[in-house]
Amino acid sequence: MENYINNYIKKSLKLLQNLPGKExxxxxxxxxxxxxxxxxxxxxxxGGSLSMATHWVADFNKTVFSHHLDKNVRRFxxxxxxxxxxxxxxxxxxxxxxxxxxxxxxxxxxxxDTLIAISSSGNSPNIIxxxxxxxxxxxxxxxxxxxxxxxxxxxADAKICVKTDRGEYELVEGIHSVILHLITxxxxxxxxxxxxxxxxx
Amino acid sequence: MIIVRAPLRISFVGxxxxxxxxxxxxxxxVISAAIDKYVYVAINPAPLVKGITxxxxxxxxxxxxxxxxxxxxxxxxxxxxISDNMEIGVxxxxxxxxxxxxxxxxxxxxxxxxxxxxxxxxxKKEIAENACRVEIDLLKEPIGKQDQYASAFGGxxxxxxxxxxxxxxxxxxxDYKRRMDLEKHMLxxxxxxxxxxxxVLSEQKTNISNKFETLKSMTLLVDTFKKELLxxxxxALGELLHKNWLKKKQLASKVSNQVIDKLYEAGIRxxxxxxxxxxxxxxxxxxxxxxxxxxxxxxxxxxxxxVKYQLENFxxxxxxxxxxxxxxxxxxxxx
Numbered sequence: 083m084e085n086y087i088n089n090y091i092k093k094s095l096k097l098l099q100n101l102p103g104k105e106x107x108x109x110x111x112x113x114x115x116x117x118x119x120x121x122x123x124x125x126x127x128x129g130g131s132l133s134m135a136t137h138w139v140a141d142f143n144k145t146v147f148s149h150h151l152d153k154n155v156r157r158f159x160x161x162x163x164x165x166x167x168x169x170x171x172x173x174x175x176x177x178x179x180x181x182x183x184x185x186x187x188x189x190x191x192x193x194x195d196t197l198i199a200i201s202s203s204g205n206s207p208n209i210i211x212x213x214x215x216x217x218x219x220x221x222x223x224x225x226x227x228x229x230x231x232x233x234x235x236x237x238a239d240a241k242i243c244v245k246t247d248r249g250e251y252e253l254v255e256g257i258h259s260v261i262l263h264l265i266t267x268x269x270x271x272x273x274x275x276x277x278x279x280x281x282x283x
Numbered sequence: 284m285i286i287v288r289a290p291l292r293i294s295f296v297g298x299x300x301x302x303x304x305x306x307x308x309x310x311x312x313v314i315s316a317a318i319d320k321y322v323y324v325a326i327n328p329a330p331l332v333k334g335i336t337x338x339x340x341x342x343x344x345x346x347x348x349x350x351x352x353x354x355x356x357x358x359x360x361x362x363x364x365i366s367d368n369m370e371i372g373v374x375x376x377x378x379x380x381x382x383x384x385x386x387x388x389x390x391x392x393x394x395x396x397x398x399x400x401x402x403x404x405x406x407k408k409e410i411a412e413n414a415c416r417v418e419i420d421l422l423k424e425p426i427g428k429q430d431q432y433a434s435a436f437g438g439x440x441x442x443x444x445x446x447x448x449x450x451x452x453x454x455x456x457x458d459y460k461r462r463m464d465l466e467k468h469m470l471x472x473x474x475x476x477x478x479x480x481x482x483v484l485s486e487q488k489t490n491i492s493n494k495f496e497t498l499k500s501m502t503l504l505v506d507t508f509k510k511e512l513l514x515x516x517x518x519a520l521g522e523l524l525h526k527n528w529l530k531k532k533q534l535a536s537k538v539s540n541q542v543i544d545k546l547y548e549a550g551i552r553x554x555x556x557x558x559x560x561x562x563x564x565x566x567x568x569x570x571x572x573x574x575x576x577x578x579x580x581x582x583x584x585x586x587x588x589x590v591k592y593q594l595e596n597f598x599x600x601x602x603x604x605x606x607x608x609x610x611x612x613x614x615x616x617x618x
Contacts (some may be wrong), residue, residue: 107456111438115607193404193611220406272459279463 090253094277095242097257106261109198109224109240110268116196116222117158124165124190126212127200127226130255135162135200138262146269150277158269163187163212183212191219197223202254204232204243213237226261228254285326285399286617289392289609290374291383292319292433293471293561293570293602295520296504296527299534301427301444302484304491305498311444312464312502313429314455314509317437318602322385324392328400328446328543330368330618335360338372340379348606355386356364358421359393363400365401376512377600381476384430390414391434391609399611407608411435411450435606441505461515462604468517470570472585474546474564475596478537483563487535497530521556521572528559538564542592549584553577 116123123142125135139160147154164170164186173185187197197216201209204227213234216223225231225238228246235243244257300311319405336344337353348366351357356371371393375385391414393456398405415433418424432442432450439455439462457465478601491498504527511519534541539547543560546569550558554577561568575583582599589597 102387102551104456108454111456113452115437115605118605118607119612150381193399193614218404219406243606268459275463279467 093253093255097246097253098260100245101222101257101261102242105240105242106264109242110265112196112222112224112240112264113158113269116194117156119193119194120156121159121192121196121221122190123158123160123196123198124163124187124212125160125198125200126209128206128208130201130251131200131258132162134255134259134262135198137259138198138266141263141266142269145266147273148270149274153277154273161190164267180207180211183208187212188216191221193219193221195219195221196224197221198226199234199238200226200258201232202228202235202251202258203248204229204234209234210237226258228258284398284613285611286613287324287326287392287396287399287609287611288321289324289388289395289434290437290605291320291322291381291385291388292430293383294330294429294433296508296523297501298429298527298562299427299487299531300498300502302488302491303427304488305388305495306444307446308495309499310446310502311427311498312441312505314439314441314505314512315429315433316439316518316604317433317606317608318383319605320377320383320600322375322388322392324389324396325370325372326396326400327370327372328367329370331362332368332370334368334421335366336370338357338370346454354422355393357415357426358417359390359397361403362417362421363394363397365405369400371396377473378477378596380479380567380569381473382480382551382560382564384433384562386480387414387418387426387430388434388609391431392420392538395609395611399614400616405422407437408452409433410609425481425488435609438606439604441509453511455509457512461512464515465512465517465520466603467575468521469602470550470571470573470578470581471561471600471602472546472569472571473596473598473600474515474543474566475589475594475598476542478563478566480563483535483537483565486537487563490535494534497533501527501530513574517572518556518574521558523557524559524570524572525551525557528557531564532560535564540565542588542594543569544586545588545592549588550581553581553584555581 139162142160173182223238224240225234227234228244231243237243244254294315297313334344348360411432415428441453443451496557550571555571555573559570
């Protein structure tokens with residue numbers, strides 16, 4: 083049993099060590115730029131990735147500013163797609179499952195916004211549909227993928243791919259969660275530092 | 284109405300190597316960063332209001348695009364084949380001629396805004412390429428390509444200008460702490476002297492062949508600047524600015540003058556590690572990197588020189604770096 087556990091941890095560690103730091107930095111810069119222009123950030127994925135998108139939105143919209151919630155007039159505007167469960171079934175039932183993200187995205191999307199697509203395979207048709215819509219609008223795309231990155235990694239501006247063998251969902255999703263938390267922590271520290279410096283000057 | 288904004292920029296080292304006379308023989312390279320000062324363009328398509336009105340330092344109304352005196356608005360409209368009645372207004376947070384790339388930010392904002400009115404969505408690269416084409420190929424201005432790219436892309440970047448006209452964009456990935464610490468070590472002053480970049484650059488352009496080695500050595504400073512920046516070695520960055528400034532002064536007689544030299548000396552004498560005139564030179568803004576505890580005495584000294592030389596519009600310009608480039612910030616024409 084302990085061997086099994088150690089083996090899993092070893093694999094996770096190796097993946098963490100090989101993460102593309104530059105691409106994560108690019109993603110952070112994209113989010114910084116989106117904040118400056120008051121743009122919105124759309125996040126989505128299938129299954130566990132959708133849960134992660136929801137989790138990240140809650141952290142990013144609130145926790146980033148948790149030390150000075152009243153001071154920051156401008157906040158992040160991260161939105162999980164779709165925003166309601168009803169929209170998932172409405173689009174899936176009436177139009178087709180491949181439209182559950184792109185359909186609701188069209189309601190909001192504007193130039194100046196940003197997309198974060200989370201997909202282990204990087205090839206889910208419903209993910210790619212939304213990424214194609216974002217491409218049409220020329221908005222930046224942060225691709226959070228696994229395996230070989232698939233189409234998502236090819237199309238993304240920030241190519242965050244956790245490279246593994248096909249089907250390693252657990253390992254990939256675990257690392258995805260670390261990356262998303264890293265991004266949240268970065269901005270939390272940034273706004274704390276900004277606040278400290280404002281107080282000093 | 285469509286409102287577009289495009290950031291100005293601070294160019295650290297390598298300026299001048301973005302001129303075709305140089306980069307067609309040897310790749311040019313600059314490192315620069317967008318700042319939180321913007322040029323805004325507002326476009327109001329008004330079919331029932333006769334004519335095309337351009338509002339900038341003056342207001343002109345014409346019946347045909349080709350009659351517009353404002354060469355940038357005219358060329359961008361002609362290039363995009365837009366001839367409908369409309370009003371175009373320009374608003375800038377800083378005066379013209381500050382050496383912060385305002386003219387090219389204006390062209391980038393215009394191209395973004397006018398292409399949006401005809402339903403075209405262009406990305407940063409396309410905006411930069413088109414702004415360069417309009418200014419250099421169509422308007423025949425003797426300028427380089429770095430400002431159009433800096434404004435379109437936003438953020439901290441190294442731009443490499445290749446002989447085949449392609450431009451490589453390498454983002455310099457600074458974390459918030461490094462970025463803000465650099466801001467804290469910077470001082471930027473508007474000298475109050477405005478000049479047209481083209482007057483300095485025309486001479487510089489004819490000098491390229493004899494200054495080739497100087498320009499080549501300036502491209503080499505770019506990677507060193509990046510390395511020291513990532514390390515947070517601000518003193519070394521100041522020294523690199525100083526080296527670059529000495530080289531830059533050799534490029535053309537009008538890059539510096541007596542007043543600029545006095546301002547620069549006052550900054551260095553009072554503790555700045557280094558600095559430079561931003562943009563083509565001859566006036567505009569002067570940048571210093573200095574220890575935090577020397578900033579106040581540099582301010583006082585600069586003020587004194589400005590009074591002595593009666594620089595009425597002399598002022599400090601507080602700046603922060605920004606990541607976002609040219610953007611449509613409001614569009615009420617969406618259907």
